[in-house]
Every structure is written in C-alpha cells, then in structure tokens.
Amino acid sequence: MTRKIEGIAASSGIAIARAVVLNAETYVPVRSPAEEPEREVERFRAAVRQAQGEIERIRASVEEKLGAEKAAIFEGHLLILEDPDLIETVEGQIREEAVNAEYALHEVAQTFIEALGQLEDEALRERAADVRDVSGRILNALRGVQGGDLSQLAEECVVVASDLTPSDTAQLNLAVVRGFVTEIGSRTSHSAIMARSLDVPAIVGAGAGVRGIPAGAILVMDATEGVLLVDPSPEELAAYTEKKAQYDRRQAELRQWAKRASVSSDGHRVEIAANIGKLEDVQKALDNGAEAIGLFRTEFLYMGRSELPTEEEQFQSYKYVLEKMAGKPVVIRTLDIGGDKELPYLDLPKESNPFLGQRALRLCLERQDVFRAQLRALLRASRYGNLKIMFPMIAVLEELLEAKRILEEEKTQLVASGVEVSETIEVGMMIEVPSAAVSADLFAKEADFFSIGTNDLIQYTMAADRMNETVSYLYQPCHPSILRLIRHVIDAARAEGKWVGVCGEMAGDLTAIPLLLGLGLHEFSMSAGSILPARERIGSLSHGDWQSLSRQALSLRGHREVQSFVQQQLEGGIHA
Numbered sequence: 108m109t110r111k112i113e114g115i116a117a118s119s120g121i122a123i124a125r126a127v128v129l130n131a132e133t134y135v136p137v138r139s140p141a142e143e144p145e146r147e148v149e150r151f152r153a154a155v156r157q158a159q160g161e162i163e164r165i166r167a168s169v170e171e172k173l174g175a176e177k178a179a180i181f182e183g184h185l186l187i188l189e190d191p192d193l194i195e196t197v198e199g200q201i202r203e204e205a206v207n208a209e210y211a212l213h214e215v216a217q218t219f220i221e222a223l224g225q226l227e228d229e230a231l232r233e234r235a236a237d238v239r240d241v242s243g244r245i246l247n248a249l250r251g252v253q254g255g256d257l258s259q260l261a262e263e264c265v266v267v268a269s270d271l272t273p274s275d276t277a278q279l280n281l282a283v284v285r286g287f288v289t290e291i292g293s294r295t296s297h298s299a300i301m302a303r304s305l306d307v308p309a310i311v312g313a314g315a316g317v318r319g320i321p322a323g324a325i326l327v328m329d330a331t332e333g334v335l336l337v338d339p340s341p342e343e344l345a346a347y348t349e350k351k352a353q354y355d356r357r358q359a360e361l362r363q364w365a366k367r368a369s370v371s372s373d374g375h376r377v378e379i380a381a382n383i384g385k386l387e388d389v390q391k392a393l394d395n396g397a398e399a400i401g402l403f404r405t406e407f408l409y410m411g412r413s414e415l416p417t418e419e420e421q422f423q424s425y426k427y428v429l430e431k432m433a434g435k436p437v438v439i440r441t442l443d444i445g446g447d448k449e450l451p452y453l454d455l456p457k458e459s460n461p462f463l464g465q466r467a468l469r470l471c472l473e474r475q476d477v478f479r480a481q482l483r484a485l486l487r488a489s490r491y492g493n494l495k496i497m498f499p500m501i502a503v504l505e506e507l508l509e510a511k512r513i514l515e516e517e518k519t520q521l522v523a524s525g526v527e528v529s530e531t532i533e534v535g536m537m538i539e540v541p542s543a544a545v546s547a548d549l550f551a552k553e554a555d556f557f558s559i560g561t562n563d564l565i566q567y568t569m570a571a572d573r574m575n576e577t578v579s580y581l582y583q584p585c586h587p588s589i590l591r592l593i594r595h596v597i598d599a600a601r602a603e604g605k606w607v608g609v610c611g612e613m614a615g616d617l618t619a620i621p622l623l624l625g626l627g628l629h630e631f632s633m634s635a636g637s638i639l640p641a642r643e644r645i646g647s648l649s650h651g652d653w654q655s656l657s658r659q660a661l662s663l664r665g666h667r668e669v670q671s672f673v674q675q676q677l678e679g680g681i682h683a
Contacts, residue, residue, distance in 0.1 A: 109339050112316040114288065116333035117299035120308030121351040122265055122286035123344070126337075128322045129268040129275070134246065136209035144202045151197060151208040154248035159188050161244060165278065175385070179410065180237075186413070187241045193219060209249050216242035236298075240272035260284060265326045267317060271298040281305060286328045288335055290317040310335055361639040365396035369631075369642050371624065375650035379642055380436070380632035382610055386424060389431045391635045396642065399436040401558065401632020402497075402610040403428060405481070406443050414452055415477065421484035429492025436493045438558065438608075438632075440537070441481055441510075443467045443499040453477075462572065467500030472509055482517045489529035496532060497558055502540045507553055537610070539563035544592040547599035557600055558632070561611030565589055583666035584613040590622060590661055590669070597627045608632055618673050620644050625657030 141147045166181035187193060193215065200211040216238055223235040260266075260280045266287035268275070276298045279287070284307065292299060292311030302309035308330035320326070320337055327336040327347045331354070336343060369379040380401030381392030392400065408416050408424055416424075429437050444450050445466020453474070458464035471478035485496055498510045511534060518528055535556035538544050544564065547557065561584060566572060568588060571581035583589065593609075600607045608630030613619045615637030623631065624645060631641060656676055660669050 109343060110316070110319075110337040112288075112313050112335040112337065114310040114313030114333050114335065115293065115299075116330050117292070117311045118302035118307055118309035118330060120286060120306075120330050121347065121354050122308045122326075122328040122330070123347060123351060124263045124265045124285045124326060126267045126320050126322055126324045126326050127260060127264040128320060129266060129271075134250070136207070136213045136246070138210045139207045141201065141205050141207050144205050147201045147206075147208045147211075148198050150249060151201065151212065151245075154208070154245045155188055155194065157248040158241065158244040159185060162188070162241075168278075175387075179412070182412065183234075183237055184241050187237060188245075193238070209246060212242060212245060212249070236270065236272060239270075243272075265328050267320050267326075269317070276302060276305070279305065279307065281307065286310075286330060288313055288317060288326075288328060290314060361643065364639045364642045364646070365394070367396070367642060367646070369398065369645055371645055371648050371650040373649045373651050375624075377624065377628065377645060378436075378608075378630040379638055379645075380438070380608070380610075380630055381635045381638060382632055383428075383635075386427055388635065389428055392638075393431070395635045395638040397435075397635065397638055399438070399630070399632075400428065400432060401436075401438050401608050401614075401630055403437065403439040404443065405440060409442065409444065409450055412452075415450075415480075418480045418484045421481060422487050425485055425488035425494075426491045429488055429494060432492055434493050436495060438495045438497050438535070438610075439485060440497045440499050441468065441485075442471055442477065445470055445500075462566075468498050468506055468510060469500060472506065472513075475513065479513065479517055482514050483521065486514075486518050486521055486528045486532075487526060489532050490527050494529060494532050495535060495556065497535045497537060497556075499537045499560070500539055500563075501536045501550075502542050504546070504549055504553065507536055507550060511553070538596050539567065541568050541592065544596050547596040548602065551599045551603040551605050554605065556606050556608070557596055558608045558610045558630075559593060559596060561589070561593075561609055561613035564592065564611070565613075568592065584611075584616060584619055585622065585660075585669040585673070586666040587661055587663055587669065590626070590657070593623070593628075594626050594657075594661065601627065606630065615641050617641070617644050618670055621648050621653050621673055621677070622657045622660055622669075624648055624650055625653030625655070627654075 162181050162184050166178050166185070169181060170178035197208070197211050197215045200206065200215060201208055204211070219238050220235045223238065260283050263283050263285055265285055266279070268287065269290045270292060271287060271289055286308035287302070288310045289298065290313060299309060299311050308328055310328060310330050310333055313335060324337050325339065325344070327339045327344065329335070329347065329350070336347070339347065369377050378398050379396070380399035381388070381395070381397035382402040382404070383389060383392060383400055384404040384407040389400070408421060425439060443466070445461055445464060455465070465473060485494065488494065496514065498507065501507050514534065521528055533555035535558060536543070536550065536554045537560045538547065538557050539560040541564070543550060551557070565582055565584055569581040569583065571578040597607045606629040609623060609628060610632040613623070614631040615633030617640060620631070620641060621644070633641060660672055663669050663672060
C-alpha cells in the first residue's frame with residue numbers, strides 16, 4: 108500500500124526513482140579508559156588535520172561548481188576546526204578524564220549541538236548542523252572509516268536521510284541523484300539553499316516517517332507540493348510520470364519569455380529585474396532575461412569570512428556586476444547587516460530584538476568607517492555602468508539626509524583626488540518600515556527612487572516575525588493594509604516624478620503581480636527563477652483593467668478575500 112509523507116518543498120521539481128537511504132545508523136562511541144591520554148590527544152589532532160584536508164578539497168570543488176558564496180559554508184566548517192572552545196575542550200576532557208578521543212569528541216560535540224539548537228536565532232541554530240557535520244567527519248577519521256561518498260552513487264536515485272550536511276549535498280552525483288528528502292530541516296537550512304543552487308528537487312522537514320523508508324523502495328517525490336509517495340500504486344506512478352512530463356514541458360515553454368519585453372497585453376511597459384547576492388548570480392539573471400539588477404545584496408560580500416572586505420575587493424565586485432550588465436540598471440543596496448544576518452568579526456553587542464535594533468543603515472551611520480569604505484568603492488565603480496545606490500531600513504527623514512551627506516562628502520573627496528565618478532548615479536531608499544511608507548510623500552522629495560522591501564514591510568506592519576511558525580499566518584502580502592501602503596508609496600513617488608520597484612518576495616508572487624501592475628508599480632525585482640513566469644503573467648494582463656480592479660481590492664476585508672478576488676478575475680478572463 109502506498110505511504111504518503113508530507114514535508115517542506117525546499118527546491119521545486121518532480122523525481123521518480125529508487126531510494127538510497129543514508130544515516131540509517133548513528134554511531135555512538137563507548138567510553139573506554141586511556142592509559143596514555145597524550146597519545147589520545149595526538150590521535151585527535153591527527154583526525155582534525157585529516158578532516159581539514161577533506162573539507163578544503165570539498166570547499167575548492169564547491170567554489171569551482173557554484174562560486175565563492177556557496178563555498179563560504181565550508182569556510183565556516185574550517186573555522187569550527189580552529190575553534191578553541193571546541194578543540195581545547197575535547198583535549199581537556201581526554202586528559203582530565205583519561206578517556207578515549209572518540210568518546211570525548213562525541214560528548215563535547217553533543218553539548219555544543221544541544222546548546223545551539225535551543226537558541227532563538229535561526230542562523231545560530233543552523234550552526235548545530237555544521238558542528239554535527241564537522242564532528243562526524245573527525246569521528247570517522249578517528250575510526251578509520253570513510254563517510255558516505257555521494258559522488259560515487261551510480262544509479263538513478265532519491266537520497267533519503269535524517270539530514271544532509273552541506274558536505275553531503277555538495278558531493279551529490281548530479282548525473283544520477285534525482286532529488287533528496289530529509290527528516291529534519293527548513294527552507295533556510297544549508298542543504299536546502301544548496302539544493303536550489305544545484306537545481307535538485309528537495310523536500311526537507313518530512314518528519315519521522317522518513318525513517319521507515321526501505322532502501323530500494325520506489326519513491327515519487329513531488330517537490331512542488333512537498334509530497335513524497337513510498338511504493339506508489341501503478342495508477343499513482345502513471346499519474347506522476349505524466350505530471351513530471353508536464354512540469355518539464357512547462358519549464359521548457361517558459362524559456363520563450365527570456366528574450367521578450369515585459370509588456371502587458373495592452374502595451375504597458377514595466378521592468379523585470381533580478382535580485383542577486385553573489386557575482387555568479389549575474390549570468391543566471393541574464394540567462395532568464397533580467398532587464399536590470401533590482402537588488403544586489405552586498406552583505407554577502409561581507410559574510411563567510413573572518414574580516415571586512417577591503418575597499419579594493421568591493422570595487423572589483425561592483426565593477427564586475429556593472430560591466431556584466433552592460434549599461435542595464437544595477438541597484439546596489441548598501442550593507443544590510445543585523446536581524447538574522449550577523450558578522451561575528453564586527454563584535455557587535457547582543458540585542459534582545461535584533462530585527463528592531465541597530466541594523467542596516469542604522470549600523471552604517473554608527474560605523475562610518477565601514478560605510479564610507481563601501482561608498483567609495485561604489486563611487487569608483489560607477490563609471491563602469493548604470494549604477495543606482497540604495498539605502499536600507501530607513502525610518503526617518505534624518506537618516507536619509509545623513510546618508511546622502513556622507514555619500515556626497517566621499518564623492519567630493521574622490522573627484523578632488525582625480526578619481527572619475529559618474530554624474531548620473533540615482534540615490535534611492537528601501538521602503539521597509541511603516542513610518543517610511545506613511546511618510547513617502549516627504550521622502551519622495553529627497554530620494555530618486557523607492558524600492559519596497561515587502562518581506563520586512565509586511566512583518567513590521569503586521570507585528571509578526573516571518574521566521575516564527577506560530578505567527579506565520581500573518582505573513583499576508585495581499586492584505587488590504589499592505590496594498591494600501593504600497594499604493595500610497597507609488598502615488599507619492601508619482602507626484603514627484605519618481606519611480607518605484609518592489610524587491611521582496613511579493614514581486615514574483617503570481618497572485619500579487621496583477622495588483623502591483625494595476626497600482627502602477629514600475630519595477631518588479633525577484634529571484635532569477637521567478638522572472639519567466641512573472642513575465643508571462645504580465646504579458647497576459649491588461650494594465651487598464653487591473654488599474655480599476657486593484658482599487659477594488661483595496662476595499663476588501665482581508666488577505667484571503669483579495670486572493671479569491673484576483674483568482675476569480677483571472678479565471679473569468681480579465682486578462683487582455
């Protein structure tokens with residue numbers, strides 16, 4: 108009989124193959140006395156060195172295949188191997204208790220893993236998986252056994268595991284691995300992020316039901332819905348085989364939109380841009396027909412390293428993106444650190460509520476040494492393309508004015524020293540804070556453009572942490588309150604002759620797109636993979652019709668009513 112398991116769709120796609128089961132048994136070392144503790148310490152150190160060599164090889168392989176930003180995960184693993192809190196504690200336990208290295212390592216690592224797993228900060232909780240990965244690799248070295256090498260898989264399969272470490276995911280043999288499913292994990296776990304980069308279908312967080320999947324069982328994995336079928340019936344297998352064929356045909360059909368303009372059925376032109384976080388993302392954006400970069404998250408240049416990037420490093424990165432886009436607009440956001448994004452080397456004080464604390468531009472205005480170095484790099488790079496600079500997390504007008512003052516100071520000094528700087532740089536701001544949205548008419552007199560960061564605007568408007576599962580129902584992009592704020596921002600900008608974009612997830616939401624089009628949004632910026640479906644949707648819509656329909660949606664009572672309203676209009680033929 109078919110068994111159905113549901114989880115989190117972490118990376119879209121459909122896979123049908125036999126199961127390869129990993130992590131079926133967990134090795135727990137037995138405590139045994141060490142007659143010569145120093146010899147055990149040396150065994151441990153040798154195992155650490157072996158693990159370092161293995162991780163270095165994986166890091167180099169990932170950097171070659173996926174780029175430096177994805178390889179930064181393994182820089183973090185190498186830092187764990189140098190962490191005195193972990194390494195010296197293990198060595199101390201070996202000496203003080205005169206026990207074998209395997210047992211000491213397991214006990215200390217479990218203490219770290221449990222402590223990290225209880226933290227409120229999701230980014231820090233994810234570190235537990237890194238410690239588990241690294242300690243397991245050292246343990247294998249101590250035991251003289253090889254870990255599961257997923258690069259050696261030879262037959263088509265779906266990988267089933269309690270969890271997949273970043274090392275595991277990086278070594279997947281993509282010639283045969285059709286997807287993977289894990290018992291634990293979230294959309295933000297490292298393995299899920301890497302699955303999306305590798306374009307491998309993945310379901311994570313599928314629960315304890317995963318443990319009973321036998322090796323060799325036929326699996327149907329629908330990672331568009333987060334559904335896994337174990338030993339499907341012939342009828343189910345036939346149905347999903349057809350669904351997979353339809354999915355693959357659909358992906359191929361969408362390619363026709365890569366070279367088309369973003370124009371509604373009645374001739375209204377908008378701009379579809381891509382959000383990027385690393386240099387390797389630029390080509391993917393261009394391949395999917397991006398007309399601009401609507402958001403370059405520069406914080407990724409600062410993350411996964413032990414010190415600040417130099418001004419020259421930043422200059423080279425910005426120059427690369429601008430040149431690669433060949434005159435197309437590139438909106439580069441200044442450093443947005445804080446909340447769930449940390450830079451340990453800045454040694455910032457812990458805050459009880461970091462999402463409402465000293466983050467983004469607030470931090471930059473405090474740490475002007477960091478801010479000014481980035482601004483100089485941006486200004487120096489500006490002559491290589493169509494640069495637009497954007498400041499994040501602005502709540503009051505004084506913050507925007509101060510940021511512009513500092514930018515102008517750095518520009519004046521560079522020009523005075525003979526450095527060429529573009530004279531056509533637009534300087535804008537993100538609308539993420541309700542106070543900025545409500546006061547958009549005042550900000551529009553000072554900013555050249557707005558980009559609405561709907562992810563934060565929604566959570567701040569609803570007073571609901573979007574990472575908190577218990578209040579996730581309040582993450583409602585189509586709620587009339589959000590739509591009214593967006594309309595107000597667009598109307599305020601239009602009155603001053605300024606343009607408005609959306610760079611949050613809402614920009615690629617196929618239900619929200621008709622509303623945003625009707626409200627007069629100029630630019631839709633999204634992940635590269637969302638561009639083609641979004642352009643197709645816009646091409647099917649009448650801008651004139653949705654101008655009036657969007658205004659009607661503002662008077663509805665809630666998120667679900669708005670969604671139903673939009674769906675009814677689309678199904679009723681209000682397209683062209």
